[in-house]
Amino acid sequence: MKGAERLAAGAITAVVLAPLVLPGYVLRYDMVFVPKQPLTAELFAPADALPRAVPLDALVSLANLAVPGWALQRLVLAAIVYFAALGMARLVPTQRTLPRLVGALAYAWTPFLAERLLLGQWGLLLAYAALPWIVKAALDLRTAPNRLPALGRLVLAAAPAAVTPTGGLIALATVAVLLPIRAGLIAIAGTAALCAPWLVATATSTAGGTSDPEGVAAFAARGENWSGALGALAGTGGIWNAQTVPGSRSSVLAPFATAILLVLAAAGWRTLRSRWPDGSVRLAVLAAGSFVLAAASIGPGARVMEWLVVNVPGAGLLRDSQKFLIPYAVLVALLAALGAEVLADRLAVRLDANAGRVVLVAALLLPVAILPDLAFGAAGQLRPVRYPAEWDTVAAQVKAAPGEVLSLPFHGYQRYAWNRGVIVRDPAPRYLDAPVLINDELQVGTVTVDGESPRAAEARRLLDAGEPVAALGTRWVLVREEPGVAVPPSVLTGLRPVFTGPNLALWENPSATATPATTHRQWPAVVAHLFAALVVIFAAILVLRRRPTAW
Amino acid sequence: MARLATFVVAAVLGATLGLIGIIATIGQISPSADTVANQSDDNPAATIYGTR
Structure with a gap:
């Protein structure tokens, strides 16, 4: 069964990223990999910009010491798709393989993944890939007889998410919502410690922390077809940039396909409730919160957001609010897999077992039918190029x-x-x-x-x-x-x-002067990076000190 | 009877998925005028982060 999950995750990865077998670099919007990214203090704490890629950039530079940029890019992108699929397959609470594979496709073949991939936001997609693992680890922590290794697994699962501020916030919110406060205090502290690099970098930055309110409307969720922005969000799409939306999202049938997915998800709710009596409600609250936040920049919520980004330091992080849809995507995929299982079971009882399998295979193929142009590097859009010499x-x-x-x-x-x-x-x-x-x-x-x-x-x-x-x-x-x-x-x-x-x-410039003196100090951010690294190492030790688990 | 019902289920689901897939593929190959208008870059400087 585990083999089938890995095989499916590998197959999805190969189909989505097929053009990456060609040499060169995929350069799109925010995705810039270079042969060897230098390791500079500026990467640990940008002097006069908000730390949107802290500690991500420093980690890329460190990895570049051992791995060339072209290989690193392929490793990272493949890991995102592979672990997103595998993580969801293992999160679905069932012993049967086909529903798990339905979950894998429903999570690793989404408009969210396609659109953020086309916008080059691979750092955010690390959080996307990590979230099913974080949810699994958090739920395990609630029931584990030995809490320390479970805690270690949770921190390790949250580490890839915390390489960007947005991912760190999503990981932190997930841990805080899924675990009872008293029991989860150490887990919350551990996840918060992973966020120390960008928190300290923000605190020491001279960039201020407030943002242009025009960014709220510019980066608000956007309709992709006749169902509008809310319809797009319901199908995990709705990115602000029209140029990074796969053409199939404009299909007149896309909202109907989303509706089928949501009906399947609704059918799976009772099963999830019975299998995760407490965790299911908490996950639903988290997903509902993420949907509300994603939709906050449209309609009356836009004014509140504008006030926040102008008056609350760091609130600019919320302006591209669609990116917070990740917990919603997790819940929909999870429920759709269980809903397909429920429907398949009913048909198997009323007709025969093959009818049930047909339903599961159809549910498996639904995400691909909705979004066929994610295949082969989003229909060739993720094609590598070479830098001019x-x-x-x-x-x-x-x-x-x-x-x-x-x-x-x-x-x-x-x-x-x-x-x-x-x-x-x-x-x-x-x-x-x-x-x-x-x-x-x-x-x-x-x-x-x-x-x-x-x-x-x-x-x-x-x-x-x-x-x-x-x-x-x-x-x-x-x-x-x-x-x-x-x-x-x-x-x-x-x-x-x-x-x-x-x-x-x-x-x-013959009249060059020394770089203007700055009062900006990078050493607190470097210390915060070291602290976060120590937390990850400590978590790894906690996990390695015990026998391996089923996952 | 059960086999016939299974065949009907497979045919209906297959046709539904096929229709969704074909229409979605057409959307990619031949996008609507609205989509083209949205995705067209009217900035000759070509230095924009994106369009809505």
Whole structure:
């Protein structure tokens, strides 16, 4: 039975990520892997930006010491899909294989996974993959005769989720809701300890902590077909970006297929209640909370969210609220698997066993029928490309004479011909072993959502006025050449060209000054990273000190 | 009789899944005008994070 689950998880992974057998890097929106990401203090605690990728970036840099970027990207993406499927298969409380496989498909073949994958948010998807394991570990902790190994398993399951602030919050909320406060206090403390890196980085950041209220509407859940935003959310879709939505989501039948899935889920509720008498209600509360939060940016909730992001430091985390839908996705997949089992049993009794199996196979295939274009790298959208060789040349030149780099055109995201015209975040901060100043404003359609970095704001002011950027004092200016995205010659006045290629140009600033002195201290964040690492090591020791469990 | 009923169940479910799958695939291959309008990039600078 375990073999079938692993086989199914492997097959789903292979089908979803098939194009990754080609060489190169998949570069889409927020997903930027480079050959070797340098390990810099800035990754532990960004000086003037909110720590959205803490400790994720530091972990990538550490892993890059042993594994090249192209291999690391494949390992991570494969692990996300594989463990999401396997985790859900093992979470479904049944002894039968087919319902478990229904759960695996219902969770690893979802609009949520497809849309966030296309937006390149693999850090969030680590939390998606980890959540079934966190739920399982939390429920086991309630009943385990020996609590320490169970506690260790819970902390280990939560660790991949806590590599981003959003994932950490979801893991923390899951543990807090699924476990009674008194019994779960240590578990909550352990999960909170995993969040220490980004909590400390936030506390020591000079970026403030409040966000532009325009971001609430820009990143609110979005309708994908005639069922509107709520209908999209009910089917675990509804991401804000229309460009990262698989075409099948616009199908007129998509809402009906979602309705079938929800009817199946409703049929499974009584079974879940009987098999998890207490845990089921707590999981339902968690899922309902996640759905409400995901829908909070639409309708009357939008004003509350706007007030929160303006007045409550850190509340900007909530503005892309659809990402909090993960617990809802877990519950729907779990219930759909049990609902299919219930329906199959009834048909098996009334007709014959084959009729029951037909229902289970149909339930198994339903997620694929709803979303056929997740297959083969979302119908070819996850296709690897190679970086132009100039990136290595420029990286070597910057490494030979380190100093701050200004990356132009001053846009955080850009299409490149060499990336098949796909939008991707500027690779410079990860490719170059130096602090890189990029624009942290986000342009969503015609709306510009303000960033937090005062230094980026200073650069924008110079560029808007057409004044030479040499005045910023950066050592280097990198120009990413693309037709139609021009850098006015006036802004390069006073700079000396040191490298010019078809895709990149590097200019040196003879009047460079030292990087502006900052009062920002990174050592508390580094200590917090070490603390979280120790918690993970301690949890691993707790697990390894006992015999292996069934999972 | 049971076999016939099973066949009917399989045929109905197969047809339903097939229909959903075919319509969804058509949505991918030939998206609606609304979808095309939403996903078209009207920013010549091509430096946007996304469109709604």
